[in-house]
Amino acid sequence: MTDLIHDPHGGMPRLLEIMRRLRDPQTGCPWDLEQDFASIAPYTIEEAYEVADAIERGAWDELKGELGDLLFQSVFHAQMAEERGLFSFDEVADTMSDKMVARHPHVFGDESRDKSSDQQTLDWERIKAEERATKAQGGALDGVALGLPALLRAVKLQKRAARVGFDWPDSGHVMDKLHEELEEIRQAKNREEQFEEFGDMLFVVANLARHLDIDPEAALRAASGKFTRRFRQIEAALAAEGRRPEDSTLEEMDKLWDAAKLREKIQRK
Incomplete structure (x- = not known):
């Protein structure tokens, strides 16, 4: 060997x-x-x-x-x-x-390949549901892994519930619910209530992402990347003056942030 x-x-x-x-x-x-x-x-x-x-x-x-x-x-x-x-x-x-x-009877079996990707997705979910049934996973939410990233797990749970009809009819209703959750955070009386209401708000945010067909994990990564780029530009601008962020004021950094944001908009045009 x-x-x-x-x-x-x-x-x-x-x-x-x-x-x-x-x-x-x-x-x-x-x-x-x-x-x-x-x-x-x-x-x-x-x-x-x-x-x-x-x-x-x-x-x-x-x-x-x-x-x-x-x-x-x-x-x-x-x-x-x-x-x-x-x-x-x-x-x-x-x-x-x-x-x-x-799960691919249209490739390895007798089913026709003449169907849309949406139909294939529906077929995939149907086959998965049949597989769960053979594993005694009868509940709609069974089999959604606990170890998934929280936002991804929230979306998967919501998708499962939506397949059996438990879902908001459109994104407008989800946005209304988001405003409701924000108000409940404002009215929270202690840390425990804030924790619970904040979790509820994030769950609704994940639901909104699903209704808008947005991957919330990817969107948050993109936002984090944008924050990193702009903050580094703040650091570079201050370093050119021989200073660091802790040597400046929030007002100064806000102006540098706005300048970085404007440069990005110009570069995209």
Whole structure:
């Protein structure tokens, strides 16, 4: 197996063997041996975000490495599962293959491909609902993972509820509800009430994003990126004068912010 480990073209078998060696109780890496599903899960989520970040930045030279990091997370979990006698990596791959074949009868079965992407989405959701039924997940909200990012989970829960008719008829009603939630935050009497009402407001914001067909995670990332760009321009303008933000006033920084905002508008024209 030594030759395989050092084979630059060893592909998937090489990676699986490396993972097996890292977890070898006698000769493996002490850090890798200490890990379990719970300790590795945060890294799995982090790697998925790094893949998304590379795509969003168009950093195609980085994407291969980030996808490799994410693949390694699957290999790590599968190796720990195999050690417990739960399942192997091949079974993971077979499960995914079976799922894709079952969910694409218009590609791998007898159904016609002559349908819109919207119809395919509806068919996909129908098949998923049938799969949940076989797993005794009878409730409309069953199977929405607790570990999803909060905004994404809110949208998924709302989509599930909407499929059974529990939904606002249009975005106008959602905006009215948002104003209502803002007023309830203003009227909150203590920290506990503020916490609850703020959560309600964010849930409505996620619902509004769904009605407007906007990805709230992507929209918030874009807003954070915009804030970062403009604040760095404030820092650069102050640095040109030999100063830092803490050496200036809020009024000065507001003017520099407005100037940065204007420059961005001009550049977009």
